[in-house]
Amino acid sequence: MNITVRTATLTGEWPTFYREAMPRNAMEGAERFTVLLLHGQAFTSKTWEALGTLSILAEHGYRAVAIDLPGYGESLHAQPMSSEKGRTDYLLHVMEALSTHHPVLITPSMSGLFSLPVLLQHPDRLRGFVPIAPVGTKSFKPQQYQQIKVPSLIVYGTLDTNLGSQSRESLQLLPNHTLIPLKGAGHACYLDRPEEFHAALLMFLSKL
Template identity: 90%
Template sequence: MGLGRHKLIVLVLGLSITVLLYLLLPSGQPEEGDRKAEVPRSDPQSNMNITVRTATLTGDWPTFYREAIPRNALEGAERFSVLLLHGQIFSSKTWEDLGTLNILAEHGYRAVAIDLPGYGESLRAQPMSTEKGRTDYLLQVMESLGTRQPVLISPSMSGLFSLPLLLQHPDRLRGFVPIAPVGTKSFKPEQYKQIQVPSLIVYGTLDTNLGSQSLESLQLLPNHTLSPLEGGGHACYLDRPEEFHAALLMFLSKLS
């Protein structure tokens, strides 16, 4: 009887110690707020953790954005930021679905894609009606995001935002990647010739409209590289994503 009572006491004591250790050890689970703000993802090939976030910038123009951040960026060692705009029938989700955000983050860049005013999930923001308004808007977004001299990727319609910024505030950009942007004819050849920002001019060889038209003006940029995507249409990055990503990463590596 005494021996049985002794075994019972030992068993209860062992269970108590186990429960106590379980409660004291960290669970490894994120806080509730962290789960809502970001979703960590890992690339199976590089084993680099990538944090993906979505949020809305407050201010005069509420702007929805998506970003992918590599682990080293969270530790304060990121290369630089890449800011992605979009065409008229697209949004920031286009770059997520294409894999561009994750690919950039896998290579050490902070990648941020925004929904321009009146598009995607930025519907509460009124569309910009003036060149100055569009320029001020991008400057505010860059300031709010904390992007120091980003590389700006600008397809099609978003040229109405990016070109005035490039030509009026070239010091605010580390690099420029126009993809058949709208509005190139609104500026004089002399304006392009004065810009020293490294530029990667991307266009689809089948885009005989905006692709060839914008190329005529963009080639006046002194520090440019051409990247024709064979067989690509107007949205050539969708038609030839592998070639587009390869050209983009090569360009970015030269800016590091």
């Protein structure tokens, strides 16, 4: 059976909480790479648990980890990160502390403030990148996106004419990308079309 484990804090400077789904074959040491899930401003790590994403990934052999970013969920009392460097260092620290070496990073909306600097400044730390209408894409130059070779799955809802369309303009500059529009879905498109989202995600992961 899949086991969802909840732990209290990370060692190091920045405490956080996370929920983790272990793959069925974890005891055999044959699990695939890690999928690290961030969340939007109105959500937490529990969103991925409730949606079934953690268990679906575990059932397919992936180690799935969803964290609460500082100031959200059960990391509510952690100090929010106010600078790009602070957010970048924080996410790199989380990746190291959880032994998520070269994870696939799923990053919706607000979490783009954490993930985009890591993608553009430390692309060698990521195996794959799954942006879902992330915030902050206009903060970087077109040339920066064009230099990134990390395989990317760009997911957006066709009804999200704000961040969805805005972020897509920049993200499409990534040379190794696939576009997945979820028809009739809004900003949190994975909630509106979970089956289509999970199918596209699993297909993407299977090719990495």
